[in-house]
Amino acid sequence: MEFQTTHKLAFEVGDWPFGDFHRFRIGTCHGLWRATDTSYDILAIDNQVPGNGHFNDVIEWFEQSCRRDKKSLMILEVWNQRLAKHFVEKRGFTYKSKDDLIKRFQ
Numbered sequence: 001m002e003f004q005t006t007h008k009l010a011f012e013v014g015d016w017p018f019g020d021f022h023r024f025r026i027g028t029c030h031g032l033w034r035a036t037d038t039s040y041d042i043l044a045i046d047n048q049v050p051g052n053g054h055f056n057d058v059i060e061w062f063e064q065s066c067r068r069d070k071k072s073l074m075i076l077e078v079w080n081q082r083l084a085k086h087f088v089e090k091r092g093f094t095y096k097s098k099d100d101l102i103k104r105f106q
Contacts, residue, residue: 005057027057029054074096075101
């Protein structure tokens with residue numbers, strides 16, 4: 001059975017010319033991500049239409065990929081303390097370092 005997010009949104013990927021990250025788009029959300037041997041790392045997420053639920057679809061896609069590939073999910077450089085608190089209290093992440101969050105699926 002093929003995985004579907006809550007809003008049945010596709011995961012679209014594109015090149016990013018700087019560093020080892022790639023662009024992604026899921027519905028009205030876009031951002032930057034990369035794969036390492038042990039994790040999928042999200043560097044940026046922006047939702048063009050906040051409140052439409054597409055942010056949740058982003059997390060669903062990445063968490064499903066982590067379960068499938070037995071990797072951790074990292075949210076890098078979280079400077080917004082309200083967002084960090086949301087990831088820790090509502091989504092099961094812990095702090096890996098001062099600004100980086102991790103959720104383990106291995």
